[in-house]
Amino acid sequence: PMRKVCNQITVSTSDYKKLVSLGGAGSGWVGETAARPETGTPTLQQIMATMGEIYANPQATQTSLDDVFFNVETWLQDEVAREFAEKEGLAFLLGDGINKPKGILNNPFAATDDKTRPFGTIQQLSSGTAGTFNGDNLIDL
Numbered sequence: 001p002m003r004k005v006c007n008q009i010t011v012s013t014s015d016y017k018k019l020v021s022l023g024g025a026g027s028g029w030v031g032e033t034a035a036r037p038e039t040g041t042p043t044l045q046q047i048m049a050t051m052g053e054i055y056a057n058p059q060a061t062q063t064s065l066d067d068v069f070f071n072v073e074t075w076l077q078d079e080v081a082r083e084f085a086e087k088e089g090l091a092f093l094l095g096d097g098i099n100k101p102k103g104i105l106n107n108p109f110a111a112t113d114d115k116t117r118p119f120g121t122i123q124q125l126s127s128g129t130a131g132t133f134n135g136d137n138l139i140d141l
Contacts, residue, residue, distance in 0.1 A: 002092040003085070016049045022119060045119050052099035054087050056080040 009016070026039030058080065064072045095103035109124040110117050117123060125140075 002089045006092065014051045016051070018047050019044045020047055050097040050100070050102045052101070054084050056083060
């Protein structure tokens with residue numbers, strides 16, 4: 001399911017890197033002839049994807065492959081596709097970054113806002129009281 005909501009890229013090496021903007025550009029209002037003081041300058045941060053390979057090596061006998069009443073190849077393909085999707089989704093959320101992606105929930109959390117939270121730290125939003133999380137909280141998130 002995560003593949004449907006996330007960006008996908010095709011890479012040819014295992015060391016994909018990308019620069020992302022941390023923001024910080026400033027601006028201001030001035031009159032036509034007024035001085036333009038220096039403003040904030042945006043900054044960049046490099047991110048690097050951790051990758052691995054999902055593999056499957058199921059076994060089938062020639063007799064089962066030749067069976068006219070049961071398409072073993074399609075069945076194995078469907079089973080492996082489902083297994084890959086489950087592994088990929090789990091790694092997206094909880095992966096440790098060792099031969100697999102680092103999951104988003106495997107990052108540090110902080111309750112501070114974007115301007116004060118270190119890059120790579122996920123903002124933690126509390127519902128207020130234990131056990132009171134509801135659908136409206138999810139929409140707010």
